[in-house]
Amino acid sequence: MSSYEAAVAPAATPATPRPVKRSLSTRWISVITLFVLLATWWGVTAAGLIEPLFLPPPSAVLEKGWLLATKGYMDSTLWQHLSASLGRIGLGLGFAILTAVPVGIAIGYNRIARGIFDPLIEFYRPIPPLAYLPLIVIWCGIGELSKVLLIFLAIFAPIAIATATGVRTVDPAKIRAAQSLGATRWQLIRHVIVPSALPDILTGIRIGLGVGWSTLVAAELIAATSGLGFMVQSAAQFLVTDVVVLGILVIAIIAFAMEMGLRALQRKWVPWHGQVH
Protein backbone atom coordinates (compact mmCIF):
# COMPACT_ATOMS: atom_id res chain seq x y z
CA MET A 1 0.00 0.00 0.00
CA SER A 2 2.77 2.41 0.87
CA SER A 3 4.37 2.18 -2.55
CA TYR A 4 1.01 3.03 -4.09
CA GLU A 5 0.69 6.13 -1.88
CA ALA A 6 4.23 7.16 -2.68
CA ALA A 7 3.48 6.94 -6.37
CA VAL A 8 0.41 9.13 -6.01
CA ALA A 9 2.01 11.83 -3.88
CA PRO A 10 5.78 11.52 -4.26
CA ALA A 11 6.62 14.96 -2.87
CA ALA A 12 4.37 14.97 0.22
CA THR A 13 4.89 11.47 1.58
CA PRO A 14 8.50 11.57 2.81
CA ALA A 15 8.12 14.92 4.56
CA THR A 16 4.90 14.11 6.41
CA PRO A 17 5.51 12.26 9.69
CA ARG A 18 3.13 9.35 10.14
CA PRO A 19 1.62 10.18 13.56
CA VAL A 20 0.28 13.51 12.30
CA LYS A 21 -1.40 11.81 9.39
CA ARG A 22 -3.00 9.25 11.67
CA SER A 23 -4.38 11.77 14.20
CA LEU A 24 -5.98 13.72 11.38
CA SER A 25 -7.73 10.65 10.10
CA THR A 26 -9.00 9.85 13.62
CA ARG A 27 -10.55 13.29 13.76
CA TRP A 28 -12.13 12.72 10.37
CA ILE A 29 -13.65 9.45 11.59
CA SER A 30 -15.25 11.37 14.46
CA VAL A 31 -16.56 14.07 12.13
CA ILE A 32 -18.02 11.50 9.76
CA THR A 33 -19.68 9.64 12.66
CA LEU A 34 -21.32 12.89 13.77
CA PHE A 35 -22.59 13.62 10.27
CA VAL A 36 -23.99 10.11 9.84
CA LEU A 37 -25.88 10.49 13.14
CA LEU A 38 -27.30 13.87 12.10
CA ALA A 39 -28.26 12.55 8.67
CA THR A 40 -30.01 9.55 10.24
CA TRP A 41 -31.90 11.88 12.58
CA TRP A 42 -32.95 14.04 9.68
CA GLY A 43 -33.79 10.99 7.54
CA VAL A 44 -36.05 9.19 10.01
CA THR A 45 -37.94 12.37 10.93
CA ALA A 46 -38.28 13.61 7.33
CA ALA A 47 -39.60 10.20 6.25
CA GLY A 48 -42.18 10.41 9.04
CA LEU A 49 -40.96 7.19 10.67
CA ILE A 50 -41.08 8.79 14.13
CA GLU A 51 -43.73 11.10 15.53
CA PRO A 52 -42.39 14.64 16.19
CA LEU A 53 -43.68 14.22 19.76
CA PHE A 54 -41.00 11.56 20.34
CA LEU A 55 -38.27 13.01 18.13
CA PRO A 56 -38.73 16.36 16.39
CA PRO A 57 -36.75 16.94 13.15
CA PRO A 58 -33.44 18.85 13.38
CA SER A 59 -35.00 21.83 11.62
CA ALA A 60 -37.68 22.14 14.32
CA VAL A 61 -35.05 21.98 17.07
CA LEU A 62 -32.99 24.67 15.35
CA GLU A 63 -36.05 26.84 14.90
CA LYS A 64 -36.94 26.39 18.56
CA GLY A 65 -33.36 27.26 19.39
CA TRP A 66 -33.72 30.59 17.59
CA LEU A 67 -37.00 31.24 19.35
CA LEU A 68 -35.48 30.41 22.74
CA ALA A 69 -32.47 32.60 22.13
CA THR A 70 -34.57 35.60 21.18
CA LYS A 71 -37.84 35.20 23.11
CA GLY A 72 -37.04 32.65 25.76
CA TYR A 73 -38.78 29.77 27.52
CA MET A 74 -40.30 29.86 31.02
CA ASP A 75 -39.58 33.57 31.45
CA SER A 76 -35.89 33.26 30.60
CA THR A 77 -33.97 33.27 27.34
CA LEU A 78 -31.64 30.42 26.44
CA TRP A 79 -28.70 32.61 27.46
CA GLN A 80 -30.17 33.22 30.88
CA HIS A 81 -30.73 29.50 31.38
CA LEU A 82 -27.22 28.84 30.15
CA SER A 83 -25.55 31.46 32.32
CA ALA A 84 -27.51 30.29 35.39
CA SER A 85 -26.25 26.74 34.86
CA LEU A 86 -22.71 27.81 34.00
CA GLY A 87 -22.64 30.00 37.11
CA ARG A 88 -23.62 27.08 39.33
CA ILE A 89 -21.13 24.71 37.70
CA GLY A 90 -18.43 27.37 37.81
CA LEU A 91 -18.96 28.12 41.50
CA GLY A 92 -19.13 24.43 42.41
CA LEU A 93 -16.02 23.64 40.38
CA GLY A 94 -14.11 26.67 41.67
CA PHE A 95 -14.74 25.85 45.32
CA ALA A 96 -14.06 22.17 44.67
CA ILE A 97 -10.64 22.90 43.11
CA LEU A 98 -9.76 25.33 45.92
CA THR A 99 -10.57 22.78 48.62
CA ALA A 100 -10.13 19.34 47.04
CA VAL A 101 -6.58 19.92 45.77
CA PRO A 102 -5.17 20.85 49.22
CA VAL A 103 -7.17 18.04 50.85
CA GLY A 104 -5.91 15.60 48.22
CA ILE A 105 -2.32 16.70 48.82
CA ALA A 106 -2.82 16.25 52.56
CA ILE A 107 -4.30 12.77 52.06
CA GLY A 108 -1.45 11.73 49.82
CA TYR A 109 1.31 13.23 51.93
CA ASN A 110 0.21 12.96 55.53
CA ARG A 111 -0.81 9.83 57.41
CA ILE A 112 -3.13 11.64 59.83
CA ALA A 113 -4.91 13.56 57.07
CA ARG A 114 -5.37 10.29 55.20
CA GLY A 115 -6.91 8.73 58.30
CA ILE A 116 -9.36 11.61 58.65
CA PHE A 117 -10.42 12.32 55.06
CA ASP A 118 -10.09 9.00 53.26
CA PRO A 119 -13.04 7.24 54.98
CA LEU A 120 -15.20 10.38 54.78
CA ILE A 121 -14.71 10.75 51.03
CA GLU A 122 -15.07 7.05 50.32
CA PHE A 123 -18.24 7.01 52.44
CA TYR A 124 -20.15 9.73 50.60
CA ARG A 125 -18.65 9.29 47.12
CA PRO A 126 -20.71 6.27 46.01
CA ILE A 127 -24.00 7.83 47.17
CA PRO A 128 -25.96 9.29 44.20
CA PRO A 129 -26.44 13.07 44.63
CA LEU A 130 -30.21 12.60 44.29
CA ALA A 131 -30.17 10.47 47.43
CA TYR A 132 -28.67 13.14 49.69
CA LEU A 133 -30.39 16.01 47.91
CA PRO A 134 -33.39 16.05 50.37
CA LEU A 135 -31.01 16.32 53.31
CA ILE A 136 -29.25 19.29 51.72
CA VAL A 137 -32.62 20.97 51.13
CA ILE A 138 -33.58 20.41 54.79
CA TRP A 139 -30.26 21.86 55.97
CA CYS A 140 -29.62 24.64 53.47
CA GLY A 141 -33.04 25.48 52.08
CA ILE A 142 -34.02 25.78 48.43
CA GLY A 143 -31.79 28.70 47.43
CA GLU A 144 -28.71 28.82 45.25
CA LEU A 145 -26.56 27.51 48.12
CA SER A 146 -28.13 24.03 47.97
CA LYS A 147 -27.66 23.78 44.21
CA VAL A 148 -24.03 24.86 44.28
CA LEU A 149 -23.35 22.69 47.33
CA LEU A 150 -24.70 19.60 45.56
CA ILE A 151 -22.50 20.21 42.51
CA PHE A 152 -19.53 21.02 44.74
CA LEU A 153 -19.91 17.74 46.66
CA ALA A 154 -20.12 15.75 43.43
CA ILE A 155 -16.97 17.36 41.99
CA PHE A 156 -14.98 17.36 45.24
CA ALA A 157 -14.48 13.59 45.54
CA PRO A 158 -12.95 12.84 42.13
CA ILE A 159 -10.54 15.78 42.36
CA ALA A 160 -9.46 14.92 45.91
CA ILE A 161 -8.97 11.24 45.07
CA ALA A 162 -7.06 11.95 41.85
CA THR A 163 -4.82 14.48 43.64
CA ALA A 164 -4.09 12.03 46.47
CA THR A 165 -3.20 9.34 43.92
CA GLY A 166 -0.93 11.76 42.10
CA VAL A 167 0.83 12.73 45.31
CA ARG A 168 1.26 9.13 46.42
CA THR A 169 2.80 8.08 43.10
CA VAL A 170 5.46 10.80 43.01
CA ASP A 171 8.79 9.19 42.18
CA PRO A 172 10.52 8.75 45.59
CA ALA A 173 13.90 9.25 43.92
CA LYS A 174 12.81 12.75 42.87
CA ILE A 175 11.93 13.52 46.48
CA ARG A 176 15.28 12.24 47.72
CA ALA A 177 17.08 14.23 45.04
CA ALA A 178 15.32 17.42 46.16
CA GLN A 179 16.06 16.65 49.81
CA SER A 180 19.75 16.23 49.08
CA LEU A 181 19.63 19.63 47.37
CA GLY A 182 18.39 21.05 50.66
CA ALA A 183 14.61 21.14 50.12
CA THR A 184 12.47 21.74 53.19
CA ARG A 185 9.11 20.03 53.65
CA TRP A 186 7.17 22.92 52.07
CA GLN A 187 9.64 23.31 49.23
CA LEU A 188 9.21 19.60 48.52
CA ILE A 189 5.45 20.02 48.25
CA ARG A 190 5.68 23.18 46.16
CA HIS A 191 8.53 22.29 43.81
CA VAL A 192 8.28 18.52 43.46
CA ILE A 193 5.04 17.01 44.71
CA VAL A 194 2.46 19.42 43.28
CA PRO A 195 4.02 19.65 39.79
CA SER A 196 4.43 15.86 39.74
CA ALA A 197 0.78 15.40 40.67
CA LEU A 198 -0.46 18.04 38.22
CA PRO A 199 -1.35 15.58 35.43
CA ASP A 200 -3.48 13.59 37.90
CA ILE A 201 -5.04 16.77 39.30
CA LEU A 202 -6.08 17.84 35.79
CA THR A 203 -7.48 14.39 35.09
CA GLY A 204 -9.44 14.63 38.35
CA ILE A 205 -10.85 17.99 37.27
CA ARG A 206 -11.89 16.52 33.93
CA ILE A 207 -13.69 13.65 35.64
CA GLY A 208 -15.17 16.05 38.20
CA LEU A 209 -16.54 18.33 35.52
CA GLY A 210 -18.33 15.40 33.89
CA VAL A 211 -19.87 14.43 37.22
CA GLY A 212 -20.74 18.08 37.82
CA TRP A 213 -22.82 18.31 34.65
CA SER A 214 -24.76 15.17 35.49
CA THR A 215 -25.45 16.54 38.97
CA LEU A 216 -26.60 19.87 37.55
CA VAL A 217 -29.95 18.47 36.43
CA ALA A 218 -30.49 17.04 39.91
CA ALA A 219 -29.50 20.36 41.49
CA GLU A 220 -31.97 22.27 39.34
CA LEU A 221 -34.77 20.04 40.61
CA ILE A 222 -34.70 22.22 43.74
CA ALA A 223 -37.17 25.03 43.11
CA ALA A 224 -35.16 26.49 40.24
CA THR A 225 -36.65 29.10 37.91
CA SER A 226 -33.81 29.06 35.42
CA GLY A 227 -31.02 26.82 34.24
CA LEU A 228 -30.59 24.25 31.47
CA GLY A 229 -31.57 21.38 33.76
CA PHE A 230 -34.70 23.23 34.85
CA MET A 231 -35.50 24.06 31.24
CA VAL A 232 -35.26 20.41 30.15
CA GLN A 233 -37.34 19.15 33.07
CA SER A 234 -40.16 21.64 32.77
CA ALA A 235 -40.28 21.13 29.00
CA ALA A 236 -40.51 17.37 29.57
CA GLN A 237 -43.52 17.85 31.87
CA PHE A 238 -45.38 19.62 29.05
CA LEU A 239 -44.06 17.18 26.39
CA VAL A 240 -42.27 20.01 24.54
CA THR A 241 -39.82 17.55 23.02
CA ASP A 242 -37.93 20.02 20.84
CA VAL A 243 -36.91 22.06 23.90
CA VAL A 244 -35.84 18.86 25.66
CA VAL A 245 -33.66 17.83 22.71
CA LEU A 246 -32.29 21.36 22.41
CA GLY A 247 -31.40 21.50 26.12
CA ILE A 248 -29.63 18.16 25.94
CA LEU A 249 -27.67 19.27 22.86
CA VAL A 250 -26.61 22.56 24.49
CA ILE A 251 -25.43 20.75 27.64
CA ALA A 252 -23.52 18.25 25.48
CA ILE A 253 -21.84 20.97 23.41
CA ILE A 254 -20.81 23.03 26.45
CA ALA A 255 -19.47 19.98 28.31
CA PHE A 256 -17.62 18.87 25.20
CA ALA A 257 -16.06 22.31 24.74
CA MET A 258 -14.93 22.37 28.39
CA GLU A 259 -13.42 18.89 28.09
CA MET A 260 -11.50 19.96 24.98
CA GLY A 261 -10.34 23.11 26.76
CA LEU A 262 -9.08 21.07 29.70
CA ARG A 263 -7.27 18.68 27.38
CA ALA A 264 -5.59 21.63 25.69
CA LEU A 265 -4.62 22.95 29.13
CA GLN A 266 -3.19 19.55 30.01
CA ARG A 267 -1.09 19.54 26.85
CA LYS A 268 0.14 23.06 27.62
CA TRP A 269 0.83 22.66 31.34
CA VAL A 270 2.10 19.10 31.44
CA PRO A 271 3.78 18.55 28.07
CA TRP A 272 6.09 16.00 29.71
CA HIS A 273 3.15 13.75 30.59
CA GLY A 274 3.40 10.56 28.57
CA GLN A 275 6.95 11.37 27.45
CA VAL A 276 9.67 8.85 28.17
CA HIS A 277 11.64 10.23 31.09
Added chain:
Amino acid sequence: MALLSLERISAQYPGAAEPVLSDISVNLGPQQLLVALGPSGSGKTSLLNLIAGFVEPSAGRITLDGAPVKGPSAERGVVFQDDVLLPWQDVLANVGFGLELAGIERKKREARAREMLSLVDLSGFEKRRVWELSGGQRQRVGLARALAADPRVLLMDEPFGALDAFTREQMQELLLQVCKRTDKPVFLITHDIEEAVFLATDLILLAPNPGRIVERLTLDFGQRYNAGESARSIKSDPRFIETREHVLERVFSQRGAAQRQERA
Protein backbone atom coordinates in the same frame (compact mmCIF):
# COMPACT_ATOMS: atom_id res chain seq x y z
CA MET B 1 42.63 15.03 57.10
CA ALA B 2 39.39 13.20 56.59
CA LEU B 3 36.43 15.29 55.59
CA LEU B 4 33.85 12.55 55.67
CA SER B 5 34.35 9.81 58.17
CA LEU B 6 32.44 6.59 58.78
CA GLU B 7 33.25 4.85 62.05
CA ARG B 8 32.17 1.24 62.53
CA ILE B 9 28.88 1.62 60.70
CA SER B 10 26.28 -1.11 60.77
CA ALA B 11 22.84 -0.99 59.22
CA GLN B 12 19.90 -3.31 59.54
CA TYR B 13 16.44 -3.05 58.06
CA PRO B 14 13.63 -3.54 60.54
CA GLY B 15 12.57 -7.17 60.67
CA ALA B 16 15.60 -8.44 58.73
CA ALA B 17 17.59 -11.28 60.26
CA GLU B 18 20.98 -10.17 58.99
CA PRO B 19 22.40 -6.64 58.78
CA VAL B 20 22.91 -5.19 55.27
CA LEU B 21 26.14 -3.58 56.39
CA SER B 22 28.44 -4.61 59.19
CA ASP B 23 31.30 -2.72 60.78
CA ILE B 24 32.20 -0.35 57.94
CA SER B 25 34.93 2.18 58.60
CA VAL B 26 36.15 4.44 55.86
CA ASN B 27 37.41 8.00 55.41
CA LEU B 28 37.15 10.42 52.53
CA GLY B 29 39.45 13.40 52.22
CA PRO B 30 40.00 16.25 49.78
CA GLN B 31 40.81 15.25 46.19
CA GLN B 32 39.89 11.66 46.87
CA LEU B 33 37.61 9.63 44.67
CA LEU B 34 36.45 6.76 46.82
CA VAL B 35 34.78 3.93 44.93
CA ALA B 36 32.73 1.22 46.61
CA LEU B 37 32.64 -1.82 44.36
CA GLY B 38 30.60 -4.90 44.99
CA PRO B 39 28.06 -7.35 43.61
CA SER B 40 24.36 -6.74 44.17
CA GLY B 41 23.35 -7.39 47.75
CA SER B 42 26.66 -6.17 49.13
CA GLY B 43 25.04 -3.06 50.59
CA LYS B 44 26.59 -0.45 48.26
CA THR B 45 23.40 1.51 47.84
CA SER B 46 22.62 1.24 51.56
CA LEU B 47 26.04 2.68 52.28
CA LEU B 48 25.37 5.65 50.00
CA ASN B 49 21.90 6.17 51.48
CA LEU B 50 23.46 6.26 54.95
CA ILE B 51 25.96 8.93 53.95
CA ALA B 52 23.28 10.91 52.10
CA GLY B 53 21.15 10.76 55.25
CA PHE B 54 18.17 8.98 53.65
CA VAL B 55 18.48 6.20 56.26
CA GLU B 56 20.11 6.03 59.68
CA PRO B 57 22.76 3.55 60.77
CA SER B 58 21.84 1.08 63.51
CA ALA B 59 25.32 1.47 64.98
CA GLY B 60 28.37 3.65 64.40
CA ARG B 61 28.96 7.27 63.54
CA ILE B 62 29.10 9.27 60.33
CA THR B 63 30.64 12.72 60.50
CA LEU B 64 31.24 15.48 57.98
CA ASP B 65 33.83 18.03 59.08
CA GLY B 66 33.54 16.51 62.54
CA ALA B 67 29.79 17.14 62.82
CA PRO B 68 27.48 14.13 62.87
CA VAL B 69 25.40 13.56 59.73
CA LYS B 70 21.68 13.86 60.32
CA GLY B 71 19.18 13.62 57.46
CA PRO B 72 19.67 14.71 53.86
CA SER B 73 21.34 18.07 53.28
CA ALA B 74 22.79 20.20 50.51
CA GLU B 75 26.26 19.54 51.98
CA ARG B 76 26.11 16.05 50.52
CA GLY B 77 25.09 16.28 46.88
CA VAL B 78 23.78 13.12 45.24
CA VAL B 79 23.82 11.99 41.62
CA PHE B 80 21.37 9.14 41.10
CA GLN B 81 21.42 6.26 38.66
CA ASP B 82 18.03 7.10 37.22
CA ASP B 83 17.19 10.44 35.86
CA VAL B 84 15.55 12.44 38.65
CA LEU B 85 15.41 15.78 36.89
CA LEU B 86 12.22 17.84 36.99
CA PRO B 87 10.49 17.55 33.59
CA TRP B 88 8.47 20.76 34.08
CA GLN B 89 11.63 22.85 34.09
CA ASP B 90 14.21 23.42 31.39
CA VAL B 91 17.84 22.35 31.74
CA LEU B 92 19.01 25.67 33.18
CA ALA B 93 16.30 25.72 35.86
CA ASN B 94 17.06 22.11 36.74
CA VAL B 95 20.74 22.85 37.28
CA GLY B 96 19.85 25.92 39.36
CA PHE B 97 17.20 24.06 41.39
CA GLY B 98 19.36 23.62 44.50
CA LEU B 99 20.21 27.33 44.45
CA GLU B 100 16.54 28.22 44.02
CA LEU B 101 15.76 26.15 47.13
CA ALA B 102 18.49 28.03 48.97
CA GLY B 103 16.74 31.29 48.05
CA ILE B 104 19.43 32.62 45.74
CA GLU B 105 18.19 35.22 43.28
CA ARG B 106 17.55 34.26 39.68
CA LYS B 107 20.43 36.13 38.03
CA LYS B 108 23.05 34.66 40.34
CA ARG B 109 21.74 31.13 40.12
CA GLU B 110 21.47 31.24 36.35
CA ALA B 111 25.04 32.45 36.06
CA ARG B 112 26.18 29.64 38.33
CA ALA B 113 24.06 27.10 36.41
CA ARG B 114 25.60 28.22 33.10
CA GLU B 115 29.06 27.80 34.58
CA MET B 116 28.22 24.26 35.72
CA LEU B 117 26.72 23.37 32.34
CA SER B 118 29.90 24.42 30.61
CA LEU B 119 31.84 22.31 33.13
CA VAL B 120 29.93 19.21 31.97
CA ASP B 121 30.17 20.21 28.28
CA LEU B 122 26.50 21.08 27.88
CA SER B 123 26.72 24.75 26.95
CA GLY B 124 23.97 25.60 24.50
CA PHE B 125 21.47 23.22 26.11
CA GLU B 126 20.16 25.76 28.66
CA LYS B 127 16.66 26.11 27.26
CA ARG B 128 16.15 22.49 26.27
CA ARG B 129 13.49 20.34 27.91
CA VAL B 130 14.94 17.47 29.89
CA TRP B 131 12.91 14.82 28.11
CA GLU B 132 14.53 15.84 24.84
CA LEU B 133 17.97 14.84 26.15
CA SER B 134 19.75 11.51 25.80
CA GLY B 135 20.54 9.38 28.85
CA GLY B 136 24.14 10.57 28.98
CA GLN B 137 23.12 14.22 28.68
CA ARG B 138 20.62 13.82 31.51
CA GLN B 139 23.29 12.36 33.75
CA ARG B 140 25.47 15.37 32.93
CA VAL B 141 22.64 17.68 33.92
CA GLY B 142 22.27 15.64 37.14
CA LEU B 143 25.99 16.07 37.83
CA ALA B 144 25.83 19.80 37.05
CA ARG B 145 22.83 20.18 39.35
CA ALA B 146 24.59 18.44 42.23
CA LEU B 147 27.74 20.54 41.71
CA ALA B 148 25.83 23.83 41.38
CA ALA B 149 24.68 23.58 44.99
CA ASP B 150 28.38 23.49 45.94
CA PRO B 151 28.26 20.44 48.23
CA ARG B 152 31.14 19.47 50.53
CA VAL B 153 31.13 15.97 49.06
CA LEU B 154 29.57 14.44 45.99
CA LEU B 155 27.83 11.07 46.29
CA MET B 156 27.19 9.09 43.12
CA ASP B 157 24.84 6.11 43.06
CA GLU B 158 25.85 3.98 40.04
CA PRO B 159 25.66 7.14 37.97
CA PHE B 160 26.63 5.51 34.67
CA GLY B 161 24.94 2.14 35.22
CA ALA B 162 22.03 2.80 32.88
CA LEU B 163 24.17 4.15 30.03
CA ASP B 164 25.51 2.34 27.00
CA ALA B 165 29.17 1.31 26.97
CA PHE B 166 30.36 4.16 24.74
CA THR B 167 28.59 6.88 26.69
CA ARG B 168 29.78 5.33 29.96
CA GLU B 169 33.44 5.66 28.92
CA GLN B 170 32.91 9.29 27.97
CA MET B 171 31.18 10.00 31.25
CA GLN B 172 34.00 8.39 33.25
CA GLU B 173 36.50 10.68 31.56
CA LEU B 174 34.23 13.66 32.09
CA LEU B 175 33.94 12.85 35.79
CA LEU B 176 37.72 12.72 36.18
CA GLN B 177 38.04 16.11 34.47
CA VAL B 178 35.32 17.59 36.65
CA CYS B 179 36.96 16.20 39.81
CA LYS B 180 40.24 17.75 38.83
CA ARG B 181 38.67 21.14 38.17
CA THR B 182 36.39 21.31 41.19
CA ASP B 183 38.50 19.47 43.79
CA LYS B 184 35.33 17.92 45.21
CA PRO B 185 35.79 14.68 47.10
CA VAL B 186 33.61 11.99 45.51
CA PHE B 187 32.09 8.81 46.86
CA LEU B 188 30.93 6.63 43.98
CA ILE B 189 29.37 3.20 43.98
CA THR B 190 29.41 0.86 41.01
CA HIS B 191 29.31 -2.80 40.04
CA ASP B 192 31.51 -2.20 37.01
CA ILE B 193 35.01 -3.41 37.88
CA GLU B 194 36.85 -1.59 35.10
CA GLU B 195 35.05 1.64 35.96
CA ALA B 196 35.99 1.25 39.61
CA VAL B 197 39.67 0.58 38.91
CA PHE B 198 39.89 3.42 36.38
CA LEU B 199 38.22 6.09 38.50
CA ALA B 200 39.21 5.32 42.07
CA THR B 201 41.97 6.91 44.07
CA ASP B 202 40.72 4.65 46.85
CA LEU B 203 38.78 1.50 46.22
CA ILE B 204 36.83 -0.53 48.75
CA LEU B 205 35.59 -3.93 47.75
CA LEU B 206 32.36 -5.00 49.43
CA ALA B 207 31.12 -8.56 49.92
CA PRO B 208 27.54 -9.52 50.76
CA ASN B 209 25.87 -11.28 53.72
CA PRO B 210 26.45 -9.08 55.60
CA GLY B 211 27.88 -6.20 53.56
CA ARG B 212 31.47 -5.67 54.66
CA ILE B 213 34.77 -4.39 53.31
CA VAL B 214 36.99 -7.25 52.16
CA GLU B 215 39.74 -5.26 50.47
CA ARG B 216 41.09 -1.71 50.24
CA LEU B 217 43.26 -0.51 47.38
CA THR B 218 44.95 2.79 46.62
CA LEU B 219 45.11 3.43 42.87
CA ASP B 220 46.44 6.12 40.54
CA PHE B 221 44.93 5.37 37.11
CA GLY B 222 42.53 8.28 37.29
CA GLN B 223 45.36 10.62 38.24
CA ARG B 224 47.35 9.36 35.27
CA TYR B 225 44.42 10.25 33.04
CA ASN B 226 44.26 13.72 34.51
CA ALA B 227 48.00 14.07 34.00
CA GLY B 228 47.36 13.73 30.29
CA GLU B 229 47.57 10.02 29.47
CA SER B 230 44.78 8.69 27.26
CA ALA B 231 42.08 6.48 28.74
CA ARG B 232 42.70 3.69 26.23
CA SER B 233 46.40 3.61 26.94
CA ILE B 234 45.70 3.36 30.68
CA LYS B 235 43.09 0.66 30.30
CA SER B 236 45.37 -1.45 28.13
CA ASP B 237 48.34 -0.99 30.48
CA PRO B 238 49.37 -4.41 31.93
CA ARG B 239 49.27 -2.94 35.43
CA PHE B 240 45.66 -1.84 34.92
CA ILE B 241 44.70 -5.28 33.61
CA GLU B 242 46.52 -6.96 36.47
CA THR B 243 44.67 -4.83 39.04
CA ARG B 244 41.36 -5.45 37.33
CA GLU B 245 41.92 -9.22 37.29
CA HIS B 246 43.01 -9.15 40.93
CA VAL B 247 39.80 -7.39 41.94
CA LEU B 248 37.73 -9.73 39.78
CA GLU B 249 39.36 -12.72 41.46
CA ARG B 250 38.62 -11.29 44.89
CA VAL B 251 34.96 -10.83 43.97
CA PHE B 252 34.69 -14.40 42.74
CA SER B 253 36.57 -15.91 45.67
CA GLN B 254 34.16 -14.12 47.99
CA ARG B 255 31.22 -15.40 46.04
CA GLY B 256 32.67 -18.93 46.07
CA ALA B 257 33.14 -18.74 49.83
CA ALA B 258 29.57 -17.56 50.27
CA GLN B 259 28.26 -20.43 48.14
CA ARG B 260 30.33 -22.97 50.04
CA GLN B 261 28.96 -21.55 53.24
CA GLU B 262 25.41 -21.89 51.94
CA ARG B 263 25.96 -25.48 50.89
CA ALA B 264 27.50 -26.44 54.22
